[in-house]
Amino acid sequence: MTNEKQEKARKIVMNYFNSHVDKTDNKQITLDDVYVVWFSKTLQNWKALVSTSVSDGMYYEITYNGDKNETYVDVYKKWENFTVKD
Template identity: 70%
Template sequence: MTLQDIAKKIVLDYAKAHIDVTDNVQITLDNVFIVWFCKTLQNWKALVSTTLPDGMYYEVTYNGDKKEVYLDAYKKFENRKIDEFPY
């Protein structure tokens, strides 16, 4: 199992545990994908999303010094185009 597979499985387990049963939605590993991944020394981080229409975004971080994994779950509220970019 790759590090990316581990990150996807962590997100899959989280998503399954938080799906509203009344939505009657099923999710498998095929519905979870890596957006970005980086490994530096003993640490790694994966940005992960799913095909669910829930606007959720996940960050899975592995701290190799402590051998601990952290999951941050975010909700996307808006995606807007900025027409004027004066910076």
């Protein structure tokens, strides 16, 4: 059942990307281009952090609310990655 939920999250990201990609990029992705970075399920709720093989810095957070039978999608752009030493 967890695999079904992760596949749902991947499909949401694939469809989102394909419907929002700039037409001049002439790029469409498949499920093979989408992967789950992290997944957690608690009771009837679950959350997946998802990314793609496209080097655009985008990150997707998919949250399923089992009480309302709704899925929420947050789309993020990675701006920077740096190290802070202790």
